Amino acid sequence: MKTFYDLLSQKKKKNILPIFGFADASDWGKEQKYPIHPDFYPTNVFPETKTVIVIGIPVILPILETTPSVYYNEHQNNLNAVLENEMVMLSSFLNQQEFASMPTARGGYSEMSVLIEKPAAAFSHRHAAYHAGLGVFGRNNVFLTKKYGPRVRFATILTAATQTELGVPKKKQKKKAGQKKKFEKNGLCINCMACSRFCPIQAINDDPERMYPAVKTDKSRCAAYLDELGKKGTSRCGVCIKVCPVGKDRILFDRRNIGIYDESKINSKKKEQLVRSWNHVRAYGTKK
Ligand code: SF4
Numbered sequence: 001m002k003t004f005y006d007l008l009s010q011k012k013k014k015n016i017l018p019i020f021g022f023a024d025a026s027d028w029g030k031e032q033k034y035p036i037h038p039d040f041y042p043t044n045v046f047p048e049t050k051t052v053i054v055i056g057i058p059v060i061l062p063i064l065e066t067t068p069s070v071y072y073n074e075h076q077n078n079l080n081a082v083l084e085n086e087m088v089m090l091s092s093f094l095n096q097q098e099f100a101s102m103p104t105a106r107g108g109y110s111e112m113s114v115l116i117e118k119p120a121a122a123f124s125h126r127h128a129a130y131h132a133g134l135g136v137f138g139r140n141n142v143f144l145t146k147k148y149g150p151r152v153r154f155a156t157i158l159t160a161a162t163q164t165e166l167g168v169p170k171k172k173q174k175k176k177a178g179q180k181k182k183f184e185k186n187g188l189c190i191n192c193m194a195c196s197r198f199c200p201i202q203a204i205n206d207d208p209e210r211m212y213p214a215v216k217t218d219k220s221r222c223a224a225y226l227d228e229l230g231k232k233g234t235s236r237c238g239v240c241i242k243v244c245p246v247g248k249d250r251i252l253f254d255r256r257n258i259g260i261y262d263e264s265k266i267n268s269k270k271k272e273q274l275v276r277s278w279n280h281v282r283a284y285g286t287k288k
């Protein structure tokens with residue numbers, strides 16, 4: 001009989017869900033390097049939780065580069081919709097298998113004004129991804145993966161099933177633990193500070209010595225800026241994840257040089273073409 005793990009592996013093979021991972025709910029109490037208040041533990045959202053299932057889809061870099069734009073806005077909405085749908089279908093599948101499960105919310109806030117006042121959701125998908133060995137925190141709240149840098153949207157399902165009941169092979173569980181340790185030891189962030197330098201409102205502290213959680217993004221200011229952009233109908237910024245040099249997607253799209261994002265200096269034919277294309281997309285479909 002096919003297990004839940006087999007189901008996710010098939011989805012990965014077909015590229016329906018390219019990223020997934022598992023963590024034990026008990027990991028939240030153990031980890032001190034990237035602490036989070038116990039209110040945000042999975043068992044405080046669904047007390048029966050034994051396993052946390054994380055799914056993720058990469059953000060497509062050339063669309064992100066047009067930010068702020070209606071293109072990136074629609075892309076964000078589409079990624080969220082796919083993840084919401086997958087969370088519901090996978091939870092429903094598990095419930096039918098007699099494993100009590102529930103999806104969390106992808107975003108988890110009703111409108112930006114709520115985030116400005118209280119800049120957090122009831123559950124952190126990034127901490128779930130960290131415990132699942134999918135990556136590690138970089139500067140502040142940026143969560144980095146090897147393949148896509150910070151350009152991944154995550155979502156989480158909470159279940160009363162154990163990893164063994166879900167069919168997660170023991171060797172995969174061990175590999176994940178090793179991966180997580182490696183990420184913790186070596187990190188992925190190269191402290192280039194591009195995220196801070198390019199942030200349009202300087203919401204990210206630029207002291208390279210101070211990593212998460214010692215310094216965090218000023219989330220209220222960030223949310224206020226996103227709200228401002230949202231009123232024009234554009235995407236909600238994302239510059240910090242656009243400019244981060246980490247991720248192999250930069251090779252695929254030939255975007256290794258992040259100097260291309262300083263749009264005030266046109267110093268090559270390629271940059272001229274890129275900036276022209278971004279400005280073209282930005283000029284349509286939103287309020288001035
Ligand atoms: S989303 Fe934009 S405003 Fe917010 S921290 Fe990142 S770069 Fe700054």
Ligand code: SF4
Nearest residue numbers: 138189190193195244
């Ligand atoms: S842009 Fe640089 S400092 Fe910021 S998260 Fe990426 S690698 Fe780290």
